[in-house]
Amino acid sequence: MAEERKLILKLGQKITDRIGHKVTVDDPEYWGLACVITDEMAEVALAMKVRKPASAQEIAKKCKKPLKRTEELLQEMSVIGLLEYNWENADHHKQYILPMFVPGCAEFMNMNKEQVEEHPEIARFFERMSRLPLEKVTPMVPLGGAGVGMHVIPVEKAIPTEQKSVSVEHISHWVQKYKGKYAVGACSCRRSRRIQGEGCGHLEDDMCIGVGDMADYLVETGKGRYIDEVEVMxxxxxxxxNGLVHQITNIDGEDKIFAICNCCVCSCYALRTSQLFNTPNLSRSAYIARVDANNCVACGQCVEYCPSGAAKLGQKLCTKEGPVVYPKQELPDAVKWGPEKWNENYRDDNQINCYDTGTSPCKTNCPAHIAVQGYIKMASQGRYLDALKLIKKENPFPAVCGSICNRRCEQACTRGEIDQAVAIDEVKKFIAMQELNAETRYIPPMVNQIGKMYPQKVAVIGAGPAGMSCAFFLAQKGYPVTVFEKHRHPGGMLTHGIPGFRLEKDVVDAEIEVLREMGVEFKCGVEVGKDVTLAELRAQDYKAFYIAIGCQGGRKAGVPGEEAVGVLTGVEFLHMVNTDETTGLTGRTIVVGGGNVAVDVARSAVRTGSSDVSMYCLEDKDSMPAAADEVEEAEGEGITVNHGWGPKEILTADGKVTGIVFKKCISVFDADGRFCPQYDENEFKTVECENVLMSIGQSIIWGNLLEGSKVELGRGNGAVADSLTYQTAEPDIFVGGDVYTGPKFAIDAIAAGKEAAVSIHRFVHEGQSLTIGRNRREFVELDKKKLDIPSDSYDNSARQVPGHQSGIDAKTTFRDTRLTFTEEQVKAETARCLGCGATVVDENRCIGCGVCTTKCEFDAIHLSRELPDASRMMKSEDKMKAILPYAAKRQIKIMRNKK
Structure with missing residues (x-):
């Protein structure tokens, strides 16, 4: 055990913010200093008074050291971060200050990057000293913080002009007050979190702005650099x-600060105080966010960015019992407050998206959780480009999904409880058609903290919907992304597996062009594992990999005769057709399978010349997995669908198909819901044919891609990965889409790609947790059966139906004959939306930062100045003058509540 250093103990006791606490060697007040402060430095510091400026001459006299040596120690201690200095005196001579631990030396010591990385205990030291002194005092702090720590200042443009505000509530006031004296440095809180491996993806560099003499201190001690007003802004x-919260220092009294910080709740120790201890008085501004439910469309943007978890999605519609009453956070105003009232898990709990009673079913059931209600409202207002932008916050491929989405939003639509669901997908398709025109195409701007590209290169393997979605969101975040695709054209199954009559290739190409304009590089005709290995890509400085190669292979049934000429998997057949639409198929064709892919196969067989096409599937009509409208279209093209049959044998002659024998399926799943078909072995059907197209599943073709990696394979030969982060056993390899889930829909793959981009952003930066403070994207659907919807409260027009091109026999062409809604149809259809959801703000959690207002595009959320006392600023030395009277009044309330 190291020898106890009495001078360090004494210094720790002198600086500590913990009232009445006797410091020991086990306390952070000791070990946080002992690692970098010498006894000689401690002698100098002990000659100073806490937060009392003194010149080098005055300090030298008190510590009884030569002036030159004292000045050397003072400078060294300033670089370490134990001291700060300024020139705030009549003679404008430098004077040194021994600050408190927080805000003060614990914070400044973390600004010294080399020091904290060499002594990581300093990171923990800052975390402890920003918490321990406040564990008892926080519930007793009145509005305004009483000179304790930091104070939220709202986004200036969120302050209503018609409301009276004071100068200290405006960022511009502080920028102009210290005009010409700014420096920027790293965020100490984020650095401390990073060193401890608890970063949340918000990075530390160039985030905290020192003003006045603090700017000179930061630059002269190597903790920052000078910036001008333009860079400040x-x-x-x-x-x-990026949804960060402005805070100003609040320990020096009225109209005086030394820093403007830009904070995130997952890292900031100042914001932590109000969130962990559930005591918003310590952080909040004079404002509270209020929602205009009439304008709100539950798009969720305010919820996503709300740092305190005050904004959550709820419902706008009344229930049969009346309006929903939402819970409010309990406050310590009149209640005994201790650890049982705290929330140690606030970083994750603040990311909860909606109340337990639920919100809009459309947003809830969409795998990507697109703001359906929001873009429907924008479309109703003719704001088509805004609607496109809103969709692309979650889905980079709205035009693609407008053609092929399986419409889970419509299946859940509340309007369907009354008559028919809103034709959401058709409205989205109308909006997304702007992507086909380069002049109206939306290219999302790069948005990140540093305002320039990140240097870390990322490789995406597979140019299908999952891979391209990941590339899109990484590029939007500012990463150089390269997509490797083994085929000659990108798109994956969108290009090679879905026929043109369902998804025209120019639609796919238009949305891929957006990625190119965002800076994504495509390397087609390159098979990773064959033409280049993962090891070689790492040598080329790629820092992370997203593998999304999809299920490229088909499956056969394992019955006799499958090797005969005329037997193909559905995937093989669709690839042939998508590569060359002149592919011919003669004779009669049997398609085995009942999913959407099987329907595409059957309809393609009709178009390639097959004289008769029939489908056979295990399921009955009601449980057939293919979408009902697609089956209806297939039947309209002369395709017969036969239910309850599975293949037994393929009949052949001279190596060619002559027919197929089916056996009767009596059940598809077992009692536990697992796929386990059972047959009546005595009931058969023989069907003559020349072609059998097996569309009963897909397989993953890994090739040599994973050679030498630690990636594990599991069920269905899919990659094993974490269900939230998509990280595999090889830390720099992430997976998504069909190689992880098995065959699903494009929208599922798109949602997975976005989540992988979140993980990769965190992964490529040291010390960032892949999970802390991460939005789990969990939504709850409101209970549609409990709603009370008066018949006169909604537009009662019928659902609009898209037309088809006239004069064209659909079954003779690979072109998509479906028409997009007209603008008149869009207006009529969007009017049918019931507007189920709305944001609800808990004012007891709101800290009045105004970030929510900057994200709302519907003028639905505003700040209201209801807590003017919160803008009062006070010196730290005077804090007890405010705390004690408030604490006394609070105690009286607590005693009354006990009676």
Whole structure:
């Protein structure tokens, strides 16, 4: 055990913010200093008074050291971060200050990057000293924080002009007050979190702005660099764009600060105080966010960015019992407050998206959780480009999904309880058609904290919907992304597996072009594992990999005769057709399978010349997995669908198909819901044919892609990965889409790609947790059976139906004959939306930062100045003057509540 250093113990006791606590060697006040502060430095510091400026001459006299040596130690201690200095005196001579631990030396010591990385205990030291002194005092702090720590200042453009505000509530006031004296440095909180492996993806560099003499201190001690007013405003704007909270220091009294910080609740120790202890008085501004439910469309943007978890999605519609009453956070105003009232898990709990009573079913049931209600409202207002932008916050391929989505939003639509669901997908398709025109195409701008590209290169393997979605969101975040695709054209199954009559290739190409314009590089005709290995890509400085190669292979049934000429898997056949639409198929064709792919296969067989096409599937009509409208279209093209039959044998002659024998399926799943078909072995059907197309499943073709990696394979030969982060056993390899889930829909793959991009952003930066403070994207559907919807409260027009091109026999062409809604149809259809959801703000959690207002595009959420006392600023030394009277009044309330 190291020898106890009495001077360090004494210094720790002198600086500590913990009232009445006797410091020991086990306390952070000791070990946080002992690793970098010498006894000689401690002698100098002990000659100073806490937060009382003194010149080098005055300090030298008190510590009884030569002036030159004292000055050397003072400078060294300033670089370490134990001291700060300024020139706030009549003679404008430098004077040194021994600050408190927080805000003060614990924070400044973390600004010294080399020091904290060499002594990681300093990171823990800051975390402890920003918490321990406040564990008892927080519930007793009145509005305004009483000179304790930091104070939220709202986004300036969120302050209503018609409401009276004071100068200290405006960022511009502080920027102008210290005009010409700014420096920017790293965020100490984020650095401390990073060193401890608890980063949340919000990075530390160039985030905290020192003003006045603090700017000189930061630069002279190597903790920052000078910036001008233009860069100050750029940093503040980037902070708002990224949903960060402005805070100012609040320990020096009225109209005086030394820093403007741009904070995230997952890392900031100042914001932590109000969130962990559930005591918002310590952080909040004078404002509270209020929602205009009439304008709100539950798009969820305010919820996504709300740092305190005050904004959550709820419902706008009344229930049969009346309006839904939402719970509010309990406050310590009149209640005894202790650890049982705290929330140690606040970083994750603040990411909860909606109340338990639920919100809009459309957003809830969409795998990507697109703001359906929001873009429907925008479309109703003719704001088509805005609607496209809103969709692309979650889905980079709206035009693709407008053609092939399986419409889970419509299946869940509340309007379907009354008559028919809103034709959501058709409205989205109308909006997305702007993607086909380069002049109206939306290219999302890069948005990140640093305002320039990140250097870390990312490789995406597979140019299907999952891979391209990941590339899209990484590019939007500012990463150089390269997509490797073994085929000559990108698109994956969108290009090679879905026939043109369902998804025209120019639609896919148009949305891929958006990625190119965002800077994504495509390397087609390159098979990773064959033409280049993962090891070689790592040598080329790629820092992370997203593998999304899809299920490229088909499956056969394992019955006799499958090797005969005329037997193909559905995937093989569709690839042939998509590569060359002149592919011919003669004779009679049997398609085995009942999913959407099987329907595509059957309809393609008709178009390639097959004289008769029939489908055979295990399921009955009601449980057939293919979408009902697609089956209906197939039957309209002369395709017969036979239910309850599975293949037994393929009949052949001279190596060619002559027919197929089916056996009767009596059940598809076992009692536990697992696929386990059972047959009546005495009931058969023989069907003559020349072609059998097996569309009963897909398989993953890995090739040599994973050679030498630690990636594990599991059920269905799919990659094993974490269900939230998509990280595999090889830390730099992430997977998604069909190689992880098995065959699903494009929208599922798109949602997975976005989540992988979140993980990869965190992974490529040291010390960032892949899970802390991460939005789990969990939504709850409101109970549609409990709603009370008066018949006169909604537009009662019928659902609009898209037309088809006239004069064209659909079964003779690979072109998509479906028409897009007209603008008149869009207006009529969007009017049918019931507007189920709305954001609800818990004012007891709101800290009045105004970030929510910057994200709302519907003028639905505003700040209201209801807590003017929260803008009061006080010196730290005077804090007890405010705390004690408030604490006394609070105690009286507590005693009354006990009676």
């Amino acid at each position: 750029e940093i503040l704007q980037r902070a708002e764009d």
